[in-house]
Structure formats: C-alpha cells, structure tokens
Amino acid sequence: MQKELWEQEYGSHEHYSSSRTEKPSRALTKFFTTYGAELKPGKALDLGCGKGRNAVFLAKLGYKVVASDIVQSALESGRAFAERNDVANEITFIHQSSADPFQYSDGEFDLIIDMLSFHLLDATERAAYVQEVKRLLKPGGRYVFYTIPFDSPFSQKLLETSPGPEAHSYVIPETGMIEKAFTQKELEDIFSPLVLMDIETISFEDEVWGTVSEFQFYIGHFKKEAV
Numbered sequence: 001m002q003k004e005l006w007e008q009e010y011g012s013h014e015h016y017s018s019s020r021t022e023k024p025s026r027a028l029t030k031f032f033t034t035y036g037a038e039l040k041p042g043k044a045l046d047l048g049c050g051k052g053r054n055a056v057f058l059a060k061l062g063y064k065v066v067a068s069d070i071v072q073s074a075l076e077s078g079r080a081f082a083e084r085n086d087v088a089n090e091i092t093f094i095h096q097s098s099a100d101p102f103q104y105s106d107g108e109f110d111l112i113i114d115m116l117s118f119h120l121l122d123a124t125e126r127a128a129y130v131q132e133v134k135r136l137l138k139p140g141g142r143y144v145f146y147t148i149p150f151d152s153p154f155s156q157k158l159l160e161t162s163p164g165p166e167a168h169s170y171v172i173p174e175t176g177m178i179e180k181a182f183t184q185k186e187l188e189d190i191f192s193p194l195v196l197m198d199i200e201t202i203s204f205e206d207e208v209w210g211t212v213s214e215f216q217f218y219i220g221h222f223k224k225e226a227v
Contacts, residue, residue: 022051028146031142042063042111043063069096110138119179138224144220148179168182
C-alpha cells in the first residue's frame with residue numbers, strides 16, 4: 001500500500017491537501033446530508049483514516065469508530081485531534097493496512113468508509129480488502145466510498161503519459177505513488193453482491209503539487225442487503 005511514500009507525505013504535507021486539512025471529506029458529508037436522517041449511529045470502520053478527520057466527524061455524530069492506517073505518525077496525530085475534540089473515548093485507532101484481516105466479527109460494522117485509499121491498493125490487496133468489507137459489514141449496513149473515475153481528464157492524461165503496472169493504473173510523477181482508476185461497472189463487479197445505491201462524479205479545484213488544478217472523483221455508497 002505504498003507505506004513509505006505515505007509516511008513521507010504525512011511528514012511533509014507537501015503534495016495532498018487531504019493530509020493537511022482537519023475538515024471531513026466531501027464524500028462523507030454529502031452522504032450524511034443525503035442519508036443521515038434514516039441512519040441510527042452504531043459502529044463504524046474508517047479505512048485509511050489518515051490523521052483522523054473523518055473518524056472524529058463520525059464520533060461527533062454518535063458512532064463508535066475503529067480507525068485504521070498504515071502510518072503510525074498519522075494515527076498519533078489522529079489521537080491528538082480526537083482528544084482536542086473530546087471524542088478520544090469513542091475512537092479506537094489501529095496500526096494496520098486496509099488489506100490485512102481485521103480482528104473483528106462478521107457483520108460487526110453498521111458503516112464502513114473509505115475516503116481515498118482504495119485506489120492505492122494493488123490487485124492482491126484490493127481482493128483481500130473487498131473480502132473484508134463484505135465480511136465486516138452488517139446486513140443493511142453501508143459502505144461509503146470516495147475514489148477515482150477512469151474517464152476523468154486527470155486519469156486519462158496520466159494513463160497515457162505515465163501508465164502503471166496494471167490496467168487503468170498510473171504513476172503520479174511528482175510522488176511515485178501508483179493509483180488505479182475505476183469505471184462504475186468495475187466498482188459494481190468488485191463489490192457485488194453489495195448493491196450500489198448511488199454514485200456521482202464531483203469536480204472541484206484544488207492546489208496539488210504547487211498548482212491549482214481541476215479534479216474529478218466518484219462518491220457514493222453500497223448497501224449490504226439484509227438476509
């Protein structure tokens with residue numbers, strides 16, 4: 001999962017605005033704006049939690065949160081952020097890759113979120129990750145995602161100029177990180193039998209690598225049907 005590169009990023013905060021901000025993710029706030037009224041807070045898993053901005057957001061909504069990341073320094077920042085927001089007792093931070101098995105029971109989580117880490121996994125890691133998401137999600141539970149669309153101009157440019165080791169992947173020249181872009185059908189096939197409840201493409205400008213550029217992302221969620 002490119003651990004060394006993310007350790008460098010969380011140390012320097014040089015390339016990605018997500019490693020600098022304390023605001024919750026656009027995808028997560030959009031999900032709760034749309035669906036929050038029909039959800040009862042329960043237990044949530046934040047995959048690739050970074051410095052804890054989304055875990056703290058969920059804890060403030062009443063969720064008991066497990067937040068995992070591969071970068072120890074990011075987890076330490078997350079714990080400090082949770083303490084400053086008086087929700088430290090509501091969040092368990094664990095040092096673990098999203099692609100490794102979790103020591104939790106089947107169907108333990110009402111909500112699983114991934115705010116921009118899934119696309120960083122290689123094919124083997126992705127398969128293990130998806131198996132765990134399906135196993136850990138409670139029937140009726142939601143998996144909320146924020147990832148990279150294959151047909152965005154940014155993806156198409158890098159797929160042409162800096163292709164990666166597998167289909168629909170590319171290398172970020174400025175960081176050396178490998179990312180994979182997805183079509184909607186790929187996501188539906190990967191996460192089946194979870195049901196895609198909604199998906200949309202959002203666009204916004206952000207300052208990355210020293211310049212302001214326009215980016216596009218998929219946001220949406222899957223639901224695990226009740227037995």
